[in-house]
Amino acid sequence: MTRILGCLMALLMLQVYVFGKSPQDSLLKELNRSIENAPVYDALKIKGIDSIRRTLATTGADPGARYHIYQLLYEQYKVFNFDSAFVYARLMEKLADEMQDPLRLTYARTRIGFILLSSGMFTETSAFLNSLDVTGMPDSIRSQYYLMKSRFYYDLADYNQDRYYSPSYIHQGSLYMDSALHLMSPASFEYQYNKGLQYYKMGNLAAARGNYPNLNQPGLNYRQLAVAACTLGYIYLHAHQSDTAIELMYRSAIADIKSSTKETMAMYTLATLLFEKGDIKNASHFIEKAIAEAVFYGARQRKVQVSSILPIIEQERINTAEERTRSLLIYASIVTLLLVAVVILAVTVTRQVRKLKVAQEIITAAHLKQQEINNQLLEANKIKEEYVGYCFNIYASYISKIEKLKHALEQKLTDNKPNEVKYLVNNINIRQEREDLFTNFDxxxxxxxxxFVEEFNALFEPANRVALREDELLNTDLRIFALIRIGITDNEKIARILEYSVNTIYAYKTKIKKRSLVPNEEFENRIMAIKAL
Incomplete structure (x- = not known):
């Protein structure tokens, strides 16, 4: 009997463990493993590309075989690297023109249009697509052309986000989508995906979900799974089902990494959704990966879109449209100043051509200065990210405590127990709260x-170094200069934070500087030189 009860308890514990883990936890672990293995996937991709490229030497004078290899290389590069894909699409166009083959020439030009659109070059794409004539071309080329025209208008609508023009762009894109769908098999993945996309763009979310292909069906490759999961995620996001959207973005991002796809929005969107849910750590990790992929691919639209999440934390502090306008004016002023500086530098360099050595020294110095500024900005961003998360946690904790106290006081007042109200108030341990605040800061x-502690102590003789107790992370001496390191240099502010008088803070700083191995006027500079991780 005891053995049977033991087995039942073990099964119960196993069920609690299994059901306690959410699908997002498993997907998060799988995505992190995929990111760790991304260099392996990319190496296999490059190895395959090199293998195809080596076959060029075996084609001899056969232009058809060379065109086919250019096409294979383009397909390998089209979602991997913009510059290389564009080069091979141009080579396909040039070779088809030399062969006087209108079919191959039109196909090559549709590929050029695709890669221009992927790069966000709307003006160039529009001019290029309008110059194409697919009349009399096979259904495969015509369907690709209509899909490209449809995507062009859909992307233009997403880019503009304008109440007047965007509906017109979506309508125009849907007309071209109808033309493309007419040339596809209704049973194909391409038809189901693009039909669902059309419904989504037109705002019919229920029809879009119902028309999308089953992501678990056999035969789907990583690329198909990635695009379908990503778009389906947007559909659920617009239906206010953010958890399902996040799970789909996880699946899309995993498939993108395994297929070495760099032209993607899944990782960026996933980072944005996680940030909105308060998962700062994973959002920061994933946006770094998304930026790296956008830079590797080289498409300007993707780099602009992915980089847009970086100021989101600061955006939380912007409360009015006037503040946003002021920020834009500041950015515009900075850009103008930089442009003026570049013009001045160009004029200076032109005048100093005969003094090349001096000019090189100036450029080198400017480069080092810029690198130093960039390092400082990266460090400042890291500090802001950590302390924004810290502040949110502290505020949430205090709000929870206040709420509990409020409920307790209301109950005691309702029960007409004023003595117990006084007990509740007197039971608040301000000293402990302050110590907890300092511990969290430390x-x-x-x-x-x-x-920090090791480098701080390196500024003193061994006998004068700070010795911390086992339960201490920082003491008052260290905490004063920790605040200075993160930019709080005013004695009055430091005194207010640490609950000391200004004179006490000044006395602490003077006493510490006198014991150090460096001159007093250099001590704080040495503190500021301590690097972040």
Whole structure:
């Protein structure tokens, strides 16, 4: 009997463990593993490309065989690297023109249009597509042309986000989509995907979900799974089902990595959704991956879109449209100043051609200065990210405590127990709250500057170094200069944070500087030189 009960308890615990894990947890682990293995997938991709490229030497004077290899190389590069894909599409066009083969020439030009559209070059894409004539071409070329025209108008609508023009663009894109769907088999993946996309763009979310291919059906390759899961994720997102959207973005991002696809929006969208849910750590990790992929691919539209999430944390502090306008004016001023500086530098370099050595030294110095500024900006962004998350956690904790206290006070007042109300108020341990605040600050600070204590002590003789107790992360001496390291240099602000008088803070700083091995006027500069992790 005891053995039977033991087995039942074990089964119950197993069920609790299995059902306690959400699908998102499993997908998160799988995505992190895929990111770790991304160099392996990319190496296999490059190995395959090199294998195809080596066959060019065996084609001899056969233009048809060379065209086919250019086409294979284009297909390998089209979602992997924009510049290489564009080069091989142009080579296909040039060779088809030399062969005087209108079929191959039109196909090559549709590929050029696709890669221009992927790069976000709307003006060039529009002019290029309008110059194509697919009359009399096979259904495969015509369907690709109509799909490209449809995507052009859909992307233009997404880019503009204009209440007047966007509906017109969506309508025009849907007309071209109808033409493309007419040339496809209704049972094909391409038909189901693009029909669902058309419904989605027209706002019919129920029809879009119902028409989408089953993502678990056999035969789907990673690329098909990635595009279908990503678009289906957007559909669920617009239907306000964010959890399902996040799971689909996970699946899409995993498939993109395994297929070495760099022209993608799944990782960026996933990072955005996680940030909105408060998962700052994973959002930051994934947006870094998305930016790296966008830079590797080289498409300007993707780089602009992916980089747009970077100022989101600061965007939380912007409360009015006037503040946003002011920020834009500041950015425009900075760009103008930079342009003026570039013009001045260009004029200076032109005048100093005969003094090349001096000019090179100036450029080198400017480069080092810019690199130093970039490093400082990266460090500042890291500090802001950590402390924004820290502040949110602290505020949430205090709000929870206040809410519990409020409920307790209301209950005691309702029960007419004023003595117990007084007990509740007197039971608030302000000293402990302050100590908890300092402890949390110390943890976050040491996470950013893990070697701060060692480098701080290196400025003193061994006998004068700070010796921390086992239960201490930082003491008052270290905490004063920790605040200075993150940019709080005003004695009055430091005193207010640490609950000391301004004179006490000044006395602490003076005493510490006098014990150091460096001159007093250089001490704080040495503190600011301590690097973040």
């Amino acid at each position: 943890k976050v600070f040491l996470k950013i500057f893990p070697h």
